Amino acid sequence: MNQxxxxxxxxxxxxRYGNTMFIALALVAIAIxxxxxxxxxxxxxxxxxxxxxxxxxxxxxxPLVLGALSGILCERSGxxxxxxxxxxxxxxxxxxxxxxSTNHWPLAASxxxxxxxxVAIGGLMGAVHALFSIRFRMDQIISGTVIIxxxxxxxxYLYNRDAIAEGKFSSIALPGLARIPVVGPVLxxxxxxxxxxxxxxxxxxxxxxxxxxGLRTRAVGEHPRAADTVGINVNRYRYVxxxxxxxxxxLAGAFxxxxxxxxxxxxxxxGRGFISLAAMIFGNWNPFGALGAxxxxxxxxxxxxxxxxxxxxxxxxxxxxxxxxxxxxxxxxGLVGRxxxxxxxxxxxxTEGSQ
Amino acid sequence: MATASTTTGxxxxxxxxxxxxxxxxxxxxxxxxxxxxxxxxxxxxxxxLFQGAFGDGxxxxxxxxxxxxxxxxxxxxxxxxxxxxxxxxxxxxxxxxSVFAVAVGIxxxxxPAFIHLPLxxxxxxxxxxxxxAIPGVLKVYTGAHEVIVTIMLNYVASLLGGWTVxxxxxxxxxxxxxxxxxxxxxxxxxxxxxxxxxxxxxxxPYRVHYGIFLALAAAVLIWWLIFKTPLGFEMRTVGHNMRAxxxxxxxxxxxxxxxxxxxxxxxxLAGAIxxxxxxxKFAPEFGGAVGxxxxxxxxxxxxxxxxxxxxxxxFGALDGGAAAMQFESGVPADIIQIIQALVLAFVAAPLIIRxxxxxxxxxxxxAGSAVSTSWSGP
Numbered sequence: 001m002n003q004x005x006x007x008x009x010x011x012x013x014x015x016r017y018g019n020t021m022f023i024a025l026a027l028v029a030i031a032i033x034x035x036x037x038x039x040x041x042x043x044x045x046x047x048x049x050x051x052x053x054x055x056x057x058x059x060x061x062x063p064l065v066l067g068a069l070s071g072i073l074c075e076r077s078g079x080x081x082x083x084x085x086x087x088x089x090x091x092x093x094x095x096x097x098x099x100x101s102t103n104h105w106p107l108a109a110s111x112x113x114x115x116x117x118x119v120a121i122g123g124l125m126g127a128v129h130a131l132f133s134i135r136f137r138m139d140q141i142i143s144g145t146v147i148i149x150x151x152x153x154x155x156x157y158l159y160n161r162d163a164i165a166e167g168k169f170s171s172i173a174l175p176g177l178a179r180i181p182v183v184g185p186v187l188x189x190x191x192x193x194x195x196x197x198x199x200x201x202x203x204x205x206x207x208x209x210x211x212x213x214g215l216r217t218r219a220v221g222e223h224p225r226a227a228d229t230v231g232i233n234v235n236r237y238r239y240v241x242x243x244x245x246x247x248x249x250x251l252a253g254a255f256x257x258x259x260x261x262x263x264x265x266x267x268x269x270x271g272r273g274f275i276s277l278a279a280m281i282f283g284n285w286n287p288f289g290a291l292g293a294x295x296x297x298x299x300x301x302x303x304x305x306x307x308x309x310x311x312x313x314x315x316x317x318x319x320x321x322x323x324x325x326x327x328x329x330x331x332x333x334g335l336v337g338r339x340x341x342x343x344x345x346x347x348x349x350x351t352e353g354s355q
Numbered sequence: 356m357a358t359a360s361t362t363t364g365x366x367x368x369x370x371x372x373x374x375x376x377x378x379x380x381x382x383x384x385x386x387x388x389x390x391x392x393x394x395x396x397x398x399x400x401x402x403x404l405f406q407g408a409f410g411d412g413x414x415x416x417x418x419x420x421x422x423x424x425x426x427x428x429x430x431x432x433x434x435x436x437x438x439x440x441x442x443x444x445x446x447x448x449x450x451x452x453s454v455f456a457v458a459v460g461i462x463x464x465x466x467p468a469f470i471h472l473p474l475x476x477x478x479x480x481x482x483x484x485x486x487x488a489i490p491g492v493l494k495v496y497t498g499a500h501e502v503i504v505t506i507m508l509n510y511v512a513s514l515l516g517g518w519t520v521x522x523x524x525x526x527x528x529x530x531x532x533x534x535x536x537x538x539x540x541x542x543x544x545x546x547x548x549x550x551x552x553x554x555x556x557x558x559x560p561y562r563v564h565y566g567i568f569l570a571l572a573a574a575v576l577i578w579w580l581i582f583k584t585p586l587g588f589e590m591r592t593v594g595h596n597m598r599a600x601x602x603x604x605x606x607x608x609x610x611x612x613x614x615x616x617x618x619x620x621x622x623x624l625a626g627a628i629x630x631x632x633x634x635x636k637f638a639p640e641f642g643g644a645v646g647x648x649x650x651x652x653x654x655x656x657x658x659x660x661x662x663x664x665x666x667x668x669x670f671g672a673l674d675g676g677a678a679a680m681q682f683e684s685g686v687p688a689d690i691i692q693i694i695q696a697l698v699l700a701f702v703a704a705p706l707i708i709r710x711x712x713x714x715x716x717x718x719x720x721x722a723g724s725a726v727s728t729s730w731s732g733p
Binding site: 138150157281326 | 497500503504511647651687695699706
């Protein structure tokens with residue numbers, strides 16, 4: 001406990017990611033420069049760095065970073081979660097059903113209730129994943145696949161095409177901060193779940209690295225036998241973490257339905273859960289790393305959008321739409337030996353003599 | 356003695372079939388519960404489903420036709436499982452196989468059918484091989500996990516396939532190379548030339564094509580490859596224990612890439628058969644779902660080629676009967692997807708089934724199929 005926390009925090013934030021942070025800061029500087037000077041009249045610069053591109057980036061980043069945090073919570077405790085896509089979709093659908101059944105409530109109450117339902121459903125899916133993986137010793141990748149297929153099937157089966165969600169979250173400009181040029185409208189004038197997602201990055205980081213719970217979670221994911229020996233209930237930590245992870249995925253679903261789109265569409269997660277996993281790996285299972293990776297992937301989605309809208313290129317739109325997926329493949333391929341997953345991930349833990 | 360060994364063989368077969376059978380039963384019961392909860396009539400639904408799958412000659416024809424792609428995508432996933440890899444990319448491989456097959460099928464006018472058709476089928480296999488080899492190569496050389504790569508490649512394949520038939524944009528983009536110039540704004544290829552079409556076994560209204568024989572042949576071939584050849588032995592060894600295989604002198608990397616490529620080839624063949632035998636053209640909306648269902652088929656079939664055949668037939672029946680079920684009973688066909696997910700859950704976790712049906716625990720084989728490999732590094 002005598003460890004100098006600020007120093008280790010900086011090492012974790014800055015040290016290993018020093019170069020990345022420098023590049024990020026340089027990009028922010030360019031973005032500000034472009035948007036406050038006549039440079040914004042240049043079509044290509046506007047496409048790459050305009051306020052609209054930055055706004056879109058953040059909107060695309062939110063579900064990805066929530067999904068990646070979900071993955072981090074599960075995997076740091078040793079449970080592989082490829083079912084994030086399904087948990088997100090289930091959360092989105094649950095949020096949608098809750099919203100459509102409470103349309104007559106005051107808007108804020110109805111929205112908050114719907115978010116709670118989405119989060120609860122996501123958590124439930126997480127708990128099911130944990131139950132499959134731990135109690136029934138199902139292969140964790142297959143269990144995740146079951147979650148995905150089940151969420152796809154159930155949401156399509158129960159989806160009532162006539163139901164319409166009335167209203168969604170609107171932006172809340174933070175007083176003062178929102179008036180900073182460029183940074184203000186991009187970061188400080190957003191709907192609530194966006195703020196919440198950014199706060200969750202800090203919360204998960206602090207919880208994982210500066211609390212007893214976090215230390216134990218990491219121990220369970222790295223060396224369950226050792227953790228067990230000192231009296232930590234390995235499987236209880238795995239149940240709790242996987243359920244919490246499911247809740248974060250559910251929140252990502254709530255974001256899609258209640259903040260970004262305002263309606264439900266079948267299969268609306270469109271691979272975001274999987275891209276989140278790539279962001280988690282790219283970010284080396286660290287919350288801030290995941291935020292950086294999610295921002296990169298979010299930016300490729302924004303770029304795709306801006307390029308199509310601006311009509312500045314004759315490259316067929318299909319190739320532009322491939323950007324996020326191709327970048328994801330390149331990202332997970334370019335990491336030989338540079339990232340390391342939790343050691344005990346994917347393995348069933350059994351106490352001695354439980355056979 | 357001979358009788359004794361055949362008896363034990365028979366009992367072993369029964370035991371192998373027990374869990375999948377009970378899993379199916381449990382999934383149908385659970386599906387009925389879901390229907391009851393949402394106010395649908397499960398009896399009407401299941402009788403409609405059965406009628407739609409086996410009610411008359413036309414239903415049988417449809418069931419068999421729908422079985423074909425499931426056999427091939429199921430074999431694709433099962434083969435990858437044998438080397439310990441999870442191929443979620445069958446749908447992408449399916450799409451690329453379709454595109455390659457159609458590209459050959461709409462060109463080369465004047466070729467005799469006995470050259471043109473095999474050429475188109477081979478093109479489909481080649482497309483799938485290439486698309487399947489990518490995750491294998493990336494896995495071996497960079498450690499990229501095949502689950503993420505294959506899923507991303509599914510999206511890329513679907514966009515790439517869409518581009519080949521793209522009708523051209525409003526901003527004057529060049530249309531795709533396979534686009535049918537007479538189709539106006541519709542994005543699709545011209546019809547496959549008759550010399551490259553897979554002939555009907557029974558023509559309309561009993562639409563069954565010769566693809567069923569290709570699927571059966573593929574199942575036998577894969578069975579032979581896995582269980583009767585040195586290569587198959589190497590694949591199974593790699594799947595059991597990669598490190599031991601390496602120390603035993605097996606070329607692990609080569610085996611992994613080859614298995615993924617072959618898995619892709621099987622899914623590509625499925626795409627080729629569907630386009631050359633049934634759709635006779637390619638449009639962006641073709642394919643997709645069968646690839647994902649291949650996972651369930653492979654697991655339900657216990658990753659054994661014969662089991663895959665049975666499971667694929669069951670899925671063909673579920674899919675073939677789904678539309679009739681919705682028409683007869685008004686229960687949305689999506690319930691089939693829920694049942695399929697439940698089947699997968701129950702098959703992958705035999706412990707659940709053993710708990711539900713209070714079966715005695717076996718000393719081995721309880722852990723279900725194991726495919727998890729860590730995210731990075733082979």
